[in-house]
Amino acid sequence: MNRSLSIRSSKGGPPGPQTPARKKGFSFASLRGSIQPELSRRLYQVIKSTNNLVSSHEAAGRERETIAKQLSEWGEQTGDDAVSDISDKVGVVLSELGAQEETYAHNLDEARGVLKTIRNTEKSVQPSRDAKGKIADEIQRLKLKEPQSTRLVILEQELVRAEAENLVAEAQLTNITRKKLKESYEAEFAAVIERAEKQIILAKHGRRLLDLLDDSPVTPGDSRHAYEHGNAARQVLNDAEDDLKSYAEHNVDGVDSIIGGDRDAEYVAGHNDNYTRTYTDNGDGRGETPVMTGGIGQSVGGDHHVPAAADVPYVSPTPTSSNDDRM
């Protein structure tokens, strides 16, 4: 990477956004954008590009879910119980990673919507600037041509009114611009953090699933030990669901709660409660709003939980603050 502290300084030659009309395949919106006054045209471009960004993440999310199914089906036809079960469970995790990617795309789209308020205000301020300028020009022209014209008085009055009107418009523009710019990118950064934290939870549980697959080589003729981690694998998915659920519970107030140590302190507390609950009143998981696996009850009976726990003692692979607990 060779990027300076300014994006601008890194632009060489004519920047793309300044010649939108020459590009192909324009939507009506972006065509309008290209004929906008300078004032709102650039933001049209940002909003349009962000729409492409949203589509890319949507596509990635859908693709993930397809891969998840294909991987699971591949595993099934290997005829290897261990590969079959682990590939299926990893598929569940991948599918959830995809769902999180789609949620991210949706949140980016919301943040994008906020920028439209700025763009619309820019659009509406332009005529006010033009009107003011037009009257001022006319006054200059008249002063030269017919300095005695009685219209000058009228025009001067109009100019005062136009200036007053424009003063308000410009104040509205700066107020909206700063407020909405912050609002939009705060929402965008919050979306980045939420996707990241949820996907970390999922990926770390995904690794626990892979750890259940014995990949020690067999010699020709020898057969594999029977696969015994079915319960443990189901438990990993339960744990992932619990972690996502307590993450959601402790981030209801969004942005602020996502950052800082307080969130994580709560998080772990919440997580532990949650975990205990798994072994008490969570026989089949139907009792709760599913965060990840809606049909979780279908394949996990409560009787699996204890052996499962015995099978792999549960250590949350998620937030590092769970380590502080033990310190």
Next chain:
Amino acid sequence: MNRSLSIRSSKGGPPGPQTPARKKGFSFASLRGSIQPELSRRLYQVIKSTNNLVSSHEAAGRERETIAKQLSEWGEQTGDDAVSDISDKVGVVLSELGAQEETYAHNLDEARGVLKTIRNTEKSVQPSRDAKGKIADEIQRLKLKEPQSTRLVILEQELVRAEAENLVAEAQLTNITRKKLKESYEAEFAAVIERAEKQIILAKHGRRLLDLLDDSPVTPGDSRHAYEHGNAARQVLNDAEDDLKSYAEHNVDGVDSIIGGDRDAEYVAGHNDNYTRTYTDNGDGRGETPVMTGGIGQSVGGDHHVPAAADVPYVSPTPTSSNDDRM
């Protein structure tokens, strides 16, 4: 979401991967996939779909970088110093988020490559199975037609050889399958975690930039206070670079070091060293390998650092373990 503990259980009707030949726009590779024996055809589909996933994330990364430039250029033409500087700096952060998205796509592609080893082994095992079966069938046919045929002896010998050969092939297949399946998805989950942790660092510093934009409304006629956070904004980018750099330094050994508390303990230690360094031998940043902003020296003079720090005392918004320090 209504997903069960199994992806399979959620498949309704004929699963897509089983009718690939009916889809359009096939690449040569995927066309070969569709005429593969069952054994390797499904994994062809997984590998092909993963290629689409990689492309989506590449596209998202590029789009981010475009948006970054456009946002910066929009801010420049607002004529508002504060909006101009903050939008430019936020652009730098967005651009880096995009670069991380592209790195992620690259890492997914590497993980995808590992699956090809399984696919190729599946392909090579099929003939061995077929050969064995063919000989066995022929023996059955002969036993009925001409039980006395001397060819039977030869065929029995061939069958033993074919069985021995296949025994090896099947052992190779299960060994490769389990080893490479783990390897591929461990790499994939590591990539998810790396993107997530780096993007969290960036997003949290991005928020610090937004905090420097005063969005208190002005009344018509009043003018804004002069923008005074230029140094602070530059410092935020320096801090982001330092955090990414120490993240990279403490994750050289990849996977394992990314998880667990040890990593974070190191991380913070490393981070603090790094931070101190910023104020000692890091006058203009040329001394170090740039992690984020290659041209950092161009626009930040060492003399900016101290006032900048005075301006906003630096508190790393990144890993929560920085809070543990204070506990």
